[in-house]
Amino acid sequence: MTPLQSIKGFKDILPGESELWQSIEQQAKTVFDAFGFREIRLPLLEKTELFARSIGESTDIVEKEMYTFQDRGGDLLTMRPEATAGIVRAYLQHKLYAREAVHKFYTIGPMFRRERPQKGRYRQFSQINAEIFGVASPYADAQLILVLVHLMNALGVTDAKPHINSLGCPACRPAFRKALQTFLDGIGDHLCSDCLRRRDTNPLRVLDCKVPGCREATANAPALADYLCAECQTHFATVQQALKDQGVAFTIDDRLVRGLDYYIRTTFEIQTSALGAQNSIAGGGRYDGLAQALGGPDIPATGFAIGLDRLAEIVGTIRQSEPLQPALFIATLGDKARTQAFQWLCQLNTNGIAAEMEYSDKSLKSQMKRADKLGAAHVLILGEQEMLQGTATLRNMASKEQMDIPMRDLADRLIERFLKTGD
């Protein structure tokens, strides 16, 4: 019988890789602390309606990628495919806007989408999210981009550059959408089949198509920038100026159209070439209308999500994580010695000293081999001779020096020794 396997698109993070994730998460927390973001932890499960109303009924995510099921009470529930909707829900539910005008959150955790897996894309994937509520100013957008750039630098990710765009607002986007649709109607046969479908459902996405034929056909398409209202223009210009003032290099990409319905004005992505077809490791934008659409007050908001799996893959090629090396390995010969050794081991471990021992009956040679493989700095040998003498032998693995230590209060002596010298 073949052993059970994990579900397609769900992966294990084994020791060796988990250290990498821990260090990225730690680094992110450090950056968030400095920029004034506080952690919010949320359920993985929400009512389906929340995502349908926030992400957009006609998006692929809602139409065919969500893990949705009915619970025993009859409610339709969904494993969250993204975090923003849940954050907004919690923000509204607890009326946090009534306590303070401005809130800055971050959260780290898994999301679920039933897509076909490939490099850098899994059915369970983790994101680091950051959101700012209550700030309409473009400086909030600029700050988020700066947080991303700062974090990438701190992690040593050099092949990563912000791409930014403005999608306009409810005042100016409809006019552009109409102009674009008219243009697309005129070039019908030159578009790929996907784009023909998009022309009706979501014309802006045609601009984002990678098919060369579509790129050519839309080369002279109306540009969103020409349709932005005065307020949107000022907003976008301020974002750019703020980034320049901070010395952040960025690319204006007027075809950067994001998939979720709720984005307006500023959108941005951090792109890299290190992940095959998946060139985006983080993305976000402004979503001022969402709080109101979900039944709350009209509160401006902006945020981003980092693909943690993708980030870990990139950072992992830069760094290698080594297992923690024990300060001491205890080798024993005989049952009595082993019993004594386990007492000492427990004492050492509970006092914060990384120590290991051999539990089964093995030759001293093979125990030394294992100690060496684990990278133990010292080996404590307790055999029959030592038991008779009332001492144990402490061997320094690097210098090969050995010394006898009385068994009485031995653990205390070692704890003192290792805590003091640190080796």
Next chain:
RNA sequence: GUGGGUGUAGCUCAGUUGGCAGAGCAUCAGGUUGUGGCCCUGAGGGUCGUGGGUUCAAGUCCCAUCACUCACCCCA
């Protein structure tokens, strides 16, 4: 949902016109009846992804199926 590639030891992979299932690394043991790294010797470990077909004979050829993977779509 669509298309391509790959499935042989724990890992990385050889396997010729169809003819006894292989290597390196790793593991374990011995060389030293109580001392690691290097070296030497040996051992264990395989439903060749799974099921069917062709054949005297299939890891190899044919069909189906599953898994993994890359890409499209979409997105982080």
